[in-house]
Amino acid sequence: MIRKILPHPHLTLLLTLVWLLLANAYTINSLVFGLLMGLVIPWITAPYWPDRPIIRNLPKIIEYILIVFYDILVSNIVVARIVLFLPNSKLQPAWVTVPLDLHEPEAITVLAGTITMTPGTLTAEVSADGHSLLVHCLHAPDPDGVRDDIKARYEARLKEIFE
Amino acid sequence: MELFWEIVISALLVIGGFFGLVGSFGLVKLPDPMTRLHAPTKAATLGVGATLIASMVWFGVYKDDLTLHELMITIFIFLTAPISAHFIAKANIFRDWKQDQLPPPAGNGNWAVHEVESDTSAEELQEAEVSQKS
Numbered sequence: 001m002i003r004k005i006l007p008h009p010h011l012t013l014l015l016t017l018v019w020l021l022l023a024n025a026y027t028i029n030s031l032v033f034g035l036l037m038g039l040v041i042p043w044i045t046a047p048y049w050p051d052r053p054i055i056r057n058l059p060k061i062i063e064y065i066l067i068v069f070y071d072i073l074v075s076n077i078v079v080a081r082i083v084l085f086l087p088n089s090k091l092q093p094a095w096v097t098v099p100l101d102l103h104e105p106e107a108i109t110v111l112a113g114t115i116t117m118t119p120g121t122l123t124a125e126v127s128a129d130g131h132s133l134l135v136h137c138l139h140a141p142d143p144d145g146v147r148d149d150i151k152a153r154y155e156a157r158l159k160e161i162f163e
Numbered sequence: 164m165e166l167f168w169e170i171v172i173s174a175l176l177v178i179g180g181f182f183g184l185v186g187s188f189g190l191v192k193l194p195d196p197m198t199r200l201h202a203p204t205k206a207a208t209l210g211v212g213a214t215l216i217a218s219m220v221w222f223g224v225y226k227d228d229l230t231l232h233e234l235m236i237t238i239f240i241f242l243t244a245p246i247s248a249h250f251i252a253k254a255n256i257f258r259d260w261k262q263d264q265l266p267p268p269a270g271n272g273n274w275a276v277h278e279v280e281s282d283t284s285a286e287e288l289q290e291a292e293v294s295q296k297s
Contacts, residue, residue, distance in 0.1 A: 024232045076182060076209035083189035083202055093198050099269030116204055116245035123245065124197070124252035127268035128275045134265065136252065138201040 012038035175217035183210035
């Protein structure tokens with residue numbers, strides 16, 4: 001019964017919170033409306049996520065988010081430095097194949113997004129069988145190092161969170 | 164104390180403006196479409212982020228009003244920037260990169276753009292182009 005009304009309790013909570021923040025008014029009025037949305041949207045969109053992964057490891061998730069935020073900060077400075085000071089003739093762009101150990105589509109999506117937001121790398125493509133990502137590097141004298149870095153820093157952590 | 168907050172807000176705004184400028188400059192300076200994609204997805208995030216934090220601090224200090232919907236903007240940017248970058252990259256690979264110019268994926272198979280059985284195959288598009296010209 002509860003499963004039927006609340007197919008996705010976390011999503012309900014998140015939607016209510018997002019609505020409160022967007023409305024920017026912490027009143028009963030917006031709370032009720034937010035809850036309404038939080039109940040209706042998961043119910044309507046339920047067919048789109050038939051098997052969703054179970055995520056339990058909250059400290060790991062927080063650790064991952066903090067690491068990614070730190071890397072975004074660093075990556076901005078690195079990319080700014082390349083744009084401003086590195087002449088185009090010395091730029092070494094490279095394509096890198098990252099073989100994936102992750103299987104859940106959600107986990108791969110998070111990894112692809114993280115790669116795009118972090119230093120000098122950008123996810124361009126996924127292979128047809130879904131087992132590798134094609135990553136473009138802005139300036140990579142050592143493409144293999146980039147791949148190992150991605151696997152050790154992000155993929156290993158995502159594996160702990162999702163599997 | 165007033166002065167301190169003014170310095171903090173100004174510094175954040177200057178940082179935001181600087182990184183926004185670098186992101187735009189990168190679009191002009193970098194040599195090809197794939198490298199150009201890097202400038203706006205990265206340098207611009209910090210630019211927007213710093214400006215939003217400045218806005219939060221200003222409202223918090225001068226209006227005594229804690230606003231958090233700047234946080235929402237940040238989250239939406241972090242969610243949408245990689246996706247639009249991915250789309251642009253995919254379109255670019257489809258137009259300008261031959262299969263043998265890219266490293267092969269691990270295992271069997273191909274990159275999704277070069278897979279003939281994907282929704283719109285390269286041949287279909289070529290046929291459409293030919294029929295448009297004739």
